[in-house]
Amino acid sequence: VVRYRLILSYNGAAYAGWQRQENALTVQQVVEEALADLLERPVRVLAAGRTDAGVHARGQSVHLDLPRPFPETGLVFGTNHRLPADIRVLAAERMDPPFHAMRSARGKVYAYRLIHGRVLSPLDAPYAVAVEPTLDLGAMQAAAARLPGRHDFAAFTYSGGAYASTRRRIFTAGWSRQGGELRFTLVGEGFLHGMVRALVGTLLEVGRGRRTPEEMAELLTGGYGREAAGPTAPARGLVLERVLYPPPWEGPQ
Amino acid sequence: VVRYRLILSYNGAAYAGWQRQENALTVQQVVEEALADLLERPVRVLAAGRTDAGVHARGQSVHLDLPRPFPETGLVFGTNHRLPADIRVLAAERMDPPFHAMRSARGKVYAYRLIHGRVLSPLDAPYAVAVEPTLDLGAMQAAAARLPGRHDFAAFTYSGGAYASTRRRIFTAGWSRQGGELRFTLVGEGFLHGMVRALVGTLLEVGRGRRTPEEMAELLTGGYGREAAGPTAPARGLVLERVLYPPPWEGPQ
Numbered sequence: 001v002v003r004y005r006l007i008l009s010y011n012g013a014a015y016a017g018w019q020r021q022e023n024a025l026t027v028q029q030v031v032e033e034a035l036a037d038l039l040e041r042p043v044r045v046l047a048a049g050r051t052d053a054g055v056h057a058r059g060q061s062v063h064l065d066l067p068r069p070f071p072e073t074g075l076v077f078g079t080n081h082r083l084p085a086d087i088r089v090l091a092a093e094r095m096d097p098p099f100h101a102m103r104s105a106r107g108k109v110y111a112y113r114l115i116h117g118r119v120l121s122p123l124d125a126p127y128a129v130a131v132e133p134t135l136d137l138g139a140m141q142a143a144a145a146r147l148p149g150r151h152d153f154a155a156f157t158y159s160g161g162a163y164a165s166t167r168r169r170i171f172t173a174g175w176s177r178q179g180g181e182l183r184f185t186l187v188g189e190g191f192l193h194g195m196v197r198a199l200v201g202t203l204l205e206v207g208r209g210r211r212t213p214e215e216m217a218e219l220l221t222g223g224y225g226r227e228a229a230g231p232t233a234p235a236r237g238l239v240l241e242r243v244l245y246p247p248p249w250e251g252p253q
Numbered sequence: 254v255v256r257y258r259l260i261l262s263y264n265g266a267a268y269a270g271w272q273r274q275e276n277a278l279t280v281q282q283v284v285e286e287a288l289a290d291l292l293e294r295p296v297r298v299l300a301a302g303r304t305d306a307g308v309h310a311r312g313q314s315v316h317l318d319l320p321r322p323f324p325e326t327g328l329v330f331g332t333n334h335r336l337p338a339d340i341r342v343l344a345a346e347r348m349d350p351p352f353h354a355m356r357s358a359r360g361k362v363y364a365y366r367l368i369h370g371r372v373l374s375p376l377d378a379p380y381a382v383a384v385e386p387t388l389d390l391g392a393m394q395a396a397a398a399r400l401p402g403r404h405d406f407a408a409f410t411y412s413g414g415a416y417a418s419t420r421r422r423i424f425t426a427g428w429s430r431q432g433g434e435l436r437f438t439l440v441g442e443g444f445l446h447g448m449v450r451a452l453v454g455t456l457l458e459v460g461r462g463r464r465t466p467e468e469m470a471e472l473l474t475g476g477y478g479r480e481a482a483g484p485t486a487p488a489r490g491l492v493l494e495r496v497l498y499p500p501p502w503e504g505p506q
Contacts, residue, residue, distance in 0.1 A: 009374035058374050076372060086375045119329060121262035121311050122339045123380060123492070239376070 001065045004075060005095040006031075006045070007252060008060040011086040013126060013236065017053040018060070027051075027060075027087060034082035035064065038074075048105045048243040052194065054235030056127065059090070059109075059242035061251070063101040069094070091252045099249055107171060107244040109187050110196045112237045114204075116180035128181070129237040135207035137182065140175055143206040143213035144184070147173035147199070152222030155229040156199055157192035166192060166222075173199075187244075194232055202230035254318045257328060258348040259284075259298070260505060261313040264339040266379060266489065270306040271313070280304075280313075280340060287335035288317065291327075301358045301496040305447065307488030309380065312343070312362075312495030314504070316354040322347070344505045352502055360424060360497040362440050363449045365490045367457075369433035381434070382490040388460035390435065393428055396459040396466035397437070400426035400452070405475030408482040409452055410445035419445060419475075426452075440497075447485055455483035 008031065016024035020032075028045065035043040045062040075092035083089070098104070113128035120130045147170045154166040169189040176183050184203065186196055202219070205211045211230070219229055245251060261284065269277035273285075281298065288296040298315040328345035336342070351357070366381035373383045400423045407419040422442040429436050437456065439449055455472070458464045464483070472482055498504060 009376065011375045056376055058376060080372060085378065088372050088375050088378070090370070090372050090374065117343070119333060119341050119343050121343065122264045122341050123262065123309055123311060125338065125341070127376060 001067065001097070002069050002094065003063050003065050003096050003099060004070070004072070005061060005063050005093050005099065005101060005249075005251065006075065006079075006089050007091040008062060009058050009088050009090050010056065010060070011126070012051060012054050012056045014086055015053065017055065018047055018050045018057075024053075027057075030083065030087055031062070031079075034079050034087075035075075037082050038078040039066065039070065046101050048101045049108060049191070049240075050193075051240050052197075052235055052238075055238045055240065056236075057240040060240055061101050061105070061243040061245075063095065063099065093251065095249065099245075101243075104245055104249060105243050106246050107187055107189050108191065109185065109241040109244065110191070111239045111241050112184040112186075112196065112200045112233065113239075114182040114184075114237065116182075126236055127239070129234050131182070131204070131207075133180070135182070135204070136209060137175060137177060137207065139209070139213060140182075140203050140207040143203055143211075143216040144173040144175055146213060146217040146220065147186070151220035153192050153195050153220070154222060155219045155224035155226060156195045156202070158226050159193040160226070163192060168192060168195070175203075185241075196238060197233040197235065198226070198229050198231075200233035200237070204233065205230040254320065254350070255322050255347065256316050256318050256349050256352060257323070257325070258314060258316050258346050258352065258354060258502075258504065259328065259332075259342050260344040261315060262311050262341050262343050263309065263313070264379070265304060265307050265309045267339055268306065270308065271300055271303045271310075277306075280310075283336065283340055284315070284332075287332050287340075288328075290335050291331040292319065292323065299354050301354045302361060302444070302493075303446075304493050305450075305488055305491075308491045308493065309489075310493040313493055314354050314358070314496035314498075316348065316352065346504065348502065352498075354496075357498055357502060358496050359499050360440055360442050361444065362438065362494040362497065363444070364492045364494050365437040365439075365449065365453045365486065366492075367435040367437075367490065369435075379489055380492070382487050384435070384457070384460075386433070388435070388457070389462060390428060390430060390460065392462070392466060393435075393456050393460040396456055396464075396469040397426040397428055399466060399470040399473065400439070404473035406445050406448050406473070407475060408472045408477035408479060409448045409455070411479050412446040413479070416445060421445060421448070428456075438494075449491060450486040450488065451479070451482050451484075453486035453490070457486065458483040 072092040116133040325345040369386040
């Protein structure tokens with residue numbers, strides 16, 4: 001078996017998330033169908049992780065197994081030729097086992113964009129959420145600073161019961177500001193379903209003075225249900241920026 | 254008569270440019286129809302300048318005249334409610350004559366985005382052009398540095414004959430780089446049809462070593478036809494960022 005890693009980027013607006021579903025169009029289905037058409041055989045791809053409905057990706061990482069080698073350039077351009085414009089293969093690279101898109105991953109980088117204003121430019125609106133300029137960024141930064149480490153994120157997912165453990169390790173978390181744009185970057189080992197957007201929704205409550213950074217930290221100590229944290233921020237603001245692999249598998253970018 | 258300035262932003266992909274046409278959908282037509290529906294009367298809007306088919310705007314500036322005052326908030330939200338998602342009114346402000354969206358303008362700011370890579374992310378592709386990472390940015394910067402001042406831009410428009418003069422004044426021109434993204438920002442008093450994209454196409458030839466910065470400067474001395482300069486860069490990379498007005502008319506942002 002010959003294994004390839006593909007780096008995918010997609011605009012998630014038109015899709016019910018990454019993972020195949022019976023009654024909704026997903027990115028996985030569209031990618032697998034394009035690859036099957038190119039390779040003239042059924043193809044299954046395995047991603048580093050799911051993204052939810054409407055969430056974007058700049059660097060989703062997947063692998064597929066082929067019975068014999070196929071040119072990497074052909075995997076990029078042949079697949080793109082068969083994909084709609086909102087999904088692209090950015091790179092392909094032969095990565096034989098033991099590399100595994102999901103099991104080899106050491107972490108993921110997510111970014112969430114907020115923009116000051118009542119009305120967003122149509123150039124930004126599909127990828128960001130409008131917020132009031134009065135947000136207390138210092139408080140949001142202080143709350144984000146409580147996230148690195150290993151914590152219980154049960155309060156930040158509706159699917160807690162589906163996991164053996166709701167504890168996850170966060171490497172870095174922080175806000176950056178450029179002009180009227182606030183960007184939250186979160187790097188972690190693994191994420192629960194809806195966790196990044198629930199964290200953003202809760203950080204926004206901190207920015208609005210409705211919670212303190214200390215209350216955010218308290219939510220990470222476990223024993224809280226989803227209702228204890230803030231609302232889930234809209235999917236369109238979230239981008240899976242990249243998947244982290246250990247050497248020699250780091251990949252492009 | 255009561256005059257209002259609207260700041261408009263649009264994704265130009267679906268439109269045959271700003272200006273009304275008989276047989277193609279334009280931004281002006283869509284905006285005027287939305288305003289007419291809101292105000293229950295025919296409305297004409299006058300823009301600071303046209304944008305070509307496919308060109309985007311973050312800060313197009315237009316004015317309209319009404320027989321009596323209308324709430325500014327209503328102009329923003331009432332119009333947006335009637336506009337498709339790819340056009341938005343960002344702001345409305347009463348600006349009685351002598352303010353005039355076109356005649357009062359002192360300049361315009363344009364930006365053009367290039368991104369290194371063979372395949373662009375679908376999150377960037379509608380707004381940027383893919384270029385090779387081997388471009389000589391130093392040479393492109395040197396060529397851009399020849400643009401400020403008053404020059405004859407006849408070599409940079411197919412419509413030279415339509416103008417009384419093809420001389421225009423450029424205030425600033427330069428490239429900035431952030432990661433794999435190159436951004437050309439051009440501020441000028443006025444622009445000929447297709448001029449910004451012809452300049453970008455010519456600067457790209459400089460970046461590829463096919464022209465020198467001195468040859469770029471020579472093209473600005475007049476007496477050259479459109480064929481003497483480089484090709485017209487794609488519309489999707491270009492954004493009209495804002496229109497400049499003198500005090501007290503500067504406006505938002």
